[in-house]
Amino acid sequence: MPTIDEELDRKSHLYSLIMPVMNQFLPNLQNGKGMYFLFVKSESKTPSGLPARPVLTSYYKSRHFARARAANDPYTNYTSPTETILCNDTHQSMYSQLLCGLVLRHEVLRVGAVFASGFIRAIKFFENNWTSLCKDVRNGTVDHRIVTDPVVRLAVSRVLVGPNPGLADFLERECRRDDTGIIPRVWSNCKYIDVIVTGAMSQYIPAIDHYGGGSLPLVCSMYASSECYFGLNLNPLCNPDEVLYTLVPTMAYFEFLPADHDDDGDCDDDNYGEIKLVDLVDVKLGQEYELVVTTYAGLYRYRVGDVLRVGGFKNKAPQFTFVCRKNVVLSIDSDKTDEVELQTAVTRAAVQHLAPLGASLVEYTSYAETSNVPGHYVLFWEIDNGVMIERSSSTVSESCLAVEEGLNSVYRQGRVWDSSIGPLEIRVVESGTFDAIMDHAVTELGASINQYKTPRCVKRGPIFEMLNSRVVSSHFSPRLPKWAP
Template identity: 70%
Template structure:
């Protein structure tokens, strides 16, 4: 039971289609007419995967997975965030799913895509199954959803998801839902190029190392521990154990010395082939799904919101930081903590802060906005106004942990739980974006990297 989805695509100024590599693959004859292989024998018919409506696609794929529960040996999605989103979808809609399983039909108000209806009814949902519906209902009604994966799909051996990089934040949630099943990361790839594989897939997530396959592209590496303005690059055969590098590729498709933006650390060697830990995306401070927001972009978005809405009230942002909240909401959402400096005498209405949220969102990149509008993989942005002196408290806390007062800089993104708790304890008001930002398919919509 592997959840696969297509994303909206666009065209370049020259008329060529621009889309993520996975969408391109799913729509190709290579996927649609693939020969039988146990590894790609999915519970989801192709029609449910190719449905452009993410709600109908998720609903129908879950329904098919439940109907074939005893045959499922592997569960997963490309990213950990996508799989957790599917489980939370089940948590919200299990009653509708049970009703369709019990009746052996599909609610016409839920599944309107004729291709999806025909595929599910002819290939999976052949007849009413009240016994299965009762079982699913009894499990989903329980107070705790701990181990829900192994309870509903008892023969599952592992969870196949990417949990390296920013996706590591989802590991505790996956362990909770799966009763500690192995979390397997198999490959490392992007829309530009396939890079390598994990030769030890059952290792712990913290130990995942990818062996780069030298025939996939010409790989070079930019050391990240020193100034590289001179463009000095290191070949695949010359990287050193324990050193960190930014990946640079020259591909068969025509990319020349393309900086992928991934920072890798050499973890070891397979024979003479280096193996790499994925460390992070370079300069990325926020990420929920496949979105990547860097510090410069975030700074610009905050400035746009302040200039457009707070200046008129004599307000400005004295300090700010951010947090990718994947615990309190599914899908996760961006949280901005603002400490204000207000010189005006007029109180700032809540609607102004909501407008700030929307302006920040509309200032972020198209991949973020696509996640908000089309894919529904990112929740509304939230701004939390904190008490005066909060960021002084934050600095005091950092210094108490050993930071230098001379070198301290306010972090533009926080992940350490005690810091998040400190910030939340001083929140005076919380405001969400009132609607989705503008996003038009096909308008400057370039393919997004599928990063591990």
Template identity: 55%
Template sequence: MLTVNAKEAQQLILTKILERNQASEYLSKFMNRSTNTSTFKRNVPVVTYDVVQPYITRISTGEDSSIISGDRIVELLRSSGTSRGEPRLMPAISEDLDRRTYLYSLLMPIMNKYVSGLGEGKAMYLLFVKAETLTNSGIPVRSVLTSYYKSPHFLHRKHDLYNNYTSPDEVILCPDSQQSMYCQLLCGLVERQHVLRLGAVFASAFLRSISFLELHWCDLVTDIRNGKLNPNVTNTKCRLAMECFLALPNPELADELEEICGCGPWKGILGRLWPNVKYIEAVLTGTMAQYIPMLEFYSGGRIPLVCTMYASSESYFGVNLRPLCKPTDVSYTILPNMAYFEFIPLEDGLRVTDDEEVVGNDKLVSLVDVKVGCYYELVVTTFSGLYRYRVGDVLQVTGFYNHAPQFKFICRRNVILSIDTDKTNEEDLHNSVTRAKKILEDRNHILLEYTSYPDTSTVPGHYVLFWEIKSTCEGVQPLDPQLLESCCVSVEESLDYIYRRCRAHDKSVGPLEIRVVEAGAFDALMDLLVSQGSSINQYKTPRCIESGLALKLLNSKVTASFFSPRDPEWTM
């Protein structure tokens, strides 16, 4: 019904937002308390976070929520903050939780159309919270997922067969992510025969947990064998909650796990540890696509990888109605009751407008008027006080479900490398790395993780890629310098014309460099950024490093460095 009546639903949402928020200081500047939707579209400007931030700061210091919303701002949601180096705070009202819960409530009915029997077992989902803070006026500041996991909407799900998790709530809500991860994995191993679903919010968090399991499986097996929890778990609520899992020693299960974890490479380990699992769920679109090969390695390529939803701190957006499609084919159907959606057409292919560039109101396209095949930048208006706000996501329309458009997530705006006149966005970087990593895969290596930064300490400056590489064969496999140099060449050949011209003709950009880092370097980077305020649940490896501490950390982990041996082809 929602998608059939998408246009009417969007009109109703905008009308309600204007009726409830007409008296706000922000809207009154442009609409003089009018609730006319045409006046809104004509007068209210398209804005970026720089415009919104002063209002949020005023609310955080004690001013009334009415400066942006007709409802009380009950919390400020901290974005992941890893795309551009610093977190952003998004206003939220109490009923936003209802909207998020509505979207979550659709996921399992959709999955149940494709996979049967999901209510007969449990899910080992690795979910984490981040310790929250308070503003000077007492408003909680936390991640959107922490907000949800601490809410009654999540905690009062006891009779929901489809959300029966292996881990107790006390373990999920443990603020120490290492202790929480240890206990969640322990619960999942104890319940291994009952687990039908594996997952995390982002693929990076799931793989981080598997990496943690590789390091600590001996301790986990010892706990199961002895029926006693490792003393390194010091959180009181965690220890109490785990008592029922380790009430008795279980040497038989310990022997099974020891045999599985101790026998050679971990290729296909997930299916051996959890033999009844039907799929792995995580976000695998956008830059998360980088993790697909590693997930396929651990799953042996036999467990479907599923992406179910599209959401952010600003708003929840939509669901994947074909969850068993290939991750590269995922499209999300936008739900027209989540917020009021508009779109900035990207008329020059993927040329994304800069933050500073003014976008005229006449440029915006409504939800139901987007065109299949075209690229757009997402703009949202919400009940909580965001009006024509540029989220920063670039999407491509792939089709329609009834009258609601379906979008493929392409990239985040303004994550770029630049030395001279070259500008490399996140999508270009990801595509070039994806092409180059196939050279590694042909030689029994997998690219686990990567990031980049523009090194201007040299003359000319040059692009640096940090790569963490894993061998798929037993034993230590030394890296062939020619192999990595070929990867450098492949990356450069895949970048755009302006970069290649700067490299080969103008000589204003130096040869691209790949710095190989030791195992665990990107886990250490994650620890650093989480310690600075990012949420482990929402963490995404930044594709361009700007932080001095992060750069210093990665450079300290470098084991070898390789440069492109020749100029790329550049002529048109």
């Protein structure tokens, strides 16, 4: 997406509004720090020499972020030194940020990350590396075998100051206990957890509640995307399923495409004239719309892909609840895989690996497995001539890799760059499984047999249990897919 310096000014302005809103509900947050796990990702250059990188990486490397930190902006008063955030090695960055957060634990009033998935990864990392972290706290040093970047080590050493055996003893006692409520136990002054838990991220709410002990509110403070930053949650302590975002009209020009329109693909000016886009002031309570933006950076009537529902008004300003990402089937972290992309990748993998053995793919569906960290995609495959496949189990494993190779660059970056996504899994199910699922939908759920379509994604429930009960073998991608910045 194109961006300009003025766009970063607008993003900085929206960030600056978050703390005043939060202080209305939780006063004096400016007197403490935030332990936020923030990371940069790899970047490349366009043929003309311009940097091409994720939007948050661009912001963290900007003068706007540096200026906010230097000015002691309360929103950017983090426990993590900037050097740890800008470290390209995710493992070193995570370790360093956690170490600083532990040493400064009494100053921490809020914890979080951008996405719920990233926050879960950080806490799991803490669980898996607490012995090394406690050792460094006890000695007042940074293990040079773990943090090899001298710039990062120096920045962390300024936070450590010296040995702290008392804190190390406390942390060791807490880490040996059950992990329920680990956040308020270790960061006892923490008042809330700031993460995005709307949309696909809602699948992580139970895990975050577990670590928060059920006592810390989950706050979705803002609504943003790579294309544009949109608005704020003016009632941040509400339940995650009650979040309403108020759009800030100076961020972009907002228009709305009624969600029930006939979508024929491309949207040019003529199509928009027929559809009659709705202005921000004209949206109706309870109606669903697809968000369309015209940005200062050059996007014209760009369809963001988010479906929003008008849930209320602040004075006369409409407030929106996030309904879903249009056409997205699977998402673990920042990846978003839609139905067409998944279909193309699955079809290609079946042609490459099943057809040569005289087998074919009868039917499939998918599931986002997030009970483990990192989460991963699961495909349920029903294969014709499965006996032949059983004799060559490597065929299905290679099919896993072939599917991954066919997915988008963001997915493959998550697999290769920072391991935020685990290896794709294919679970082969018994013959007749998808017929049984159709029978269940018709007889138990009242679906029409004439209009029934196999769901391309399932969630936990009766259908998921039916699929799992009929699994005959499970296979994982044997290698990392190809990816280059």
